[in-house]
Amino acid sequence: MINKIISGGKLEKKIIENIKNHIKILCSASECFGNSLFTGNKESTYCVSDLEREADTIRREIIAKIHEGAFLPFIRPNICKFIEIVDEAFDNLEDAAFEFRYVREDLYNIIKSDCEKIVKINSTMCELLLVAFETLIEKGDLREKNLAIRVCEKQIDDIKFDIIEKLRKVELNNFWDGKIISDFIEYLTKISDLIEDASDYLYIIEVSLR
Amino acid sequence: MNTKVKEIMNSKLETLEHHASVYDAIEKLVDKRIRSILLLPENEQDVYGVITVRDIVFKVINKNLDPHKVRIEEIASKPVISIDKDTEVEHLIKLMEKFNIARVFVHEGRQIIGVVSLFDVLSLALIERARRH
Numbered sequence: 454m455i456n457k458i459i460s461g462g463k464l465e466k467k468i469i470e471n472i473k474n475h476i477k478i479l480c481s482a483s484e485c486f487g488n489s490l491f492t493g494n495k496e497s498t499y500c501v502s503d504l505e506r507e508a509d510t511i512r513r514e515i516i517a518k519i520h521e522g523a524f525l526p527f528i529r530p531n532i533c534k535f536i537e538i539v540d541e542a543f544d545n546l547e548d549a550a551f552e553f554r555y556v557r558e559d560l561y562n563i564i565k566s567d568c569e570k571i572v573k574i575n576s577t578m579c580e581l582l583l584v585a586f587e588t589l590i591e592k593g594d595l596r597e598k599n600l601a602i603r604v605c606e607k608q609i610d611d612i613k614f615d616i617i618e619k620l621r622k623v624e625l626n627n628f629w630d631g632k633i634i635s636d637f638i639e640y641l642t643k644i645s646d647l648i649e650d651a652s653d654y655l656y657i658i659e660v661s662l663r
Numbered sequence: 664m665n666t667k668v669k670e671i672m673n674s675k676l677e678t679l680e681h682h683a684s685v686y687d688a689i690e691k692l693v694d695k696r697i698r699s700i701l702l703l704p705e706n707e708q709d710v711y712g713v714i715t716v717r718d719i720v721f722k723v724i725n726k727n728l729d730p731h732k733v734r735i736e737e738i739a740s741k742p743v744i745s746i747d748k749d750t751e752v753e754h755l756i757k758l759m760e761k762f763n764i765a766r767v768f769v770h771e772g773r774q775i776i777g778v779v780s781l782f783d784v785l786s787l788a789l790i791e792r793a794r795r796h
Contacts, residue, residue: 566674581793601793604786615675 464523468532469590471515475539476586478508480579482543483644486550487572498550505547512540528658535654539582542647549640556637557630560623564616564638571609571641578605578648585655595659602652609645613638668755669748671787672769672777679714681705685723685730685738688714699766701775702739711768711775712741745770748777756784 482504489498515536519529553561561568585598616638625631677691678701688700702712714735722738723730745768746755755767759781769777 577790577794581790584794597789598793601790604789608786 462523464518464521468515468518468523471511471518472532472536472586473583475508475511475515475536476579476583478504478511479539479542479546480576480583482508482546483572483576483579486546486553487569487576489550489553490569490572495554498553501547501550505543508540508543512536528661531654531658531661535651535658538647538651538654542644542651545640545643545647549637549644552633552637552640555633557634560620560630560634563619563623567612567616567619568641570612571645574605574609574612575641575644575648578602578645581605582648582652582655585652589655589659595656599652599656602649606645606649609642613642666752666787666791667748668746668750668752668767668769668779669777671752671783672748672779673783674777676701676775676778678703679735681734681736683735685714685719685733685735688735689719689730692716692719699778700735701743701768701778702735702741705736710742711745712736712739713743713768714739743768743775745775746779747771752784752787755779759784 482501485500485504486498489495489500516533519533523529524532581598581602585595585602587593588595588598620634620638677695677697679688679691680703691700692698699713699715702714704710712735718738718740719730722728723733744758744762744764746758748769748771759765759767765781767779768775769779
């Protein structure tokens with residue numbers, strides 16, 4: 454499989470390194486956002502935007518190199534789709550960080566412990582996505598990584614349900630307070646969906662190469 | 664597995680008071696889609712109890728008793744088997760195997776603060792296995 458993916462070309466090797474870096478930056482951004490949530494330091498969430506910009510440069514480089522002719526034509530769309538989904542996860546993380554800066558403190562405190570659990574699981578998922586990608590390249594068993602990512606996603610789904618249940622009991626008088634906390638939860642919990650989708654694409658790539 | 668039970672426990676606990684009826688428990692079990700409810704201690708000297716679907720089916724339904732008339736304290740298991748929050752998961756698995764139970768409550772001092780199920784242990788094992796390259 455590794456021969457089929459890389460085709461022995463320099464271009465392909467460079468792209469694979471870039472994809473690994475792209476996912477590693479997602480891990481760093483997730484970790485950094487997690488630290489902001491744990492410490493309550495809203496100013497430190499700006500690191501997410503910085504890392505997102507860095508990742509954006511790498512994404513453009515990857516897509517450009519694919520269009521230069523790297524990889525076999527039939528797997529190019531799946532690799533591009535994979536990159537786009539990881540990029541979407543970055544956007545969601547950045548949006549969650551943005552909303553976190555404006556979220557009403559007393560509302561956030563109701564769901565603080567749940568949000569902390571989510572960012573921890575999100576970080577684990579980023580790590581698992583990197584392991585899954587490396588496994589694909591090294592010809593390992595992707596099924597186990599895929600299942601672990603699905604388990605994490607299910608855990609976040611359950612926590613989201615608890616959060617909604619808690620927040621539904623709160624009466625709000627200001628539209629924006631409600632919208633901000635609702636958007637924050639939506640962005641925070643969507644990251645795991647996207648990582649799961651990205652992991653599914655890795656599986657599709659593996660299957661298409663069998 | 665060097666993980667501690669507090670890292671995988673579920674802190675969302677459904678509880679009922681002693682005087683509640685079995686029907687109250689059934690309603691809660693159905694609404695919340697859970698399989699056990701924690702019975703709160705009646706006073707300082709009392710301990711926590713647990714009521715499961717199993718208790719209801721075997722001790723009430725099977726005996727044709729009216730769930731409205733039976734109080735949960737009559738059929739609950741007491742005291743609950745619980746484990747300290749800082750115990751390692753490996754020890755938890757041994758405990759589950761020894762007592763043949765699927766859920767163990769987690770305590771901090773005298774307070775029950777969470778519950779861990781076999782499925783939580785399985786999830787942890789799957790994630791740790793996948794993490795290993």
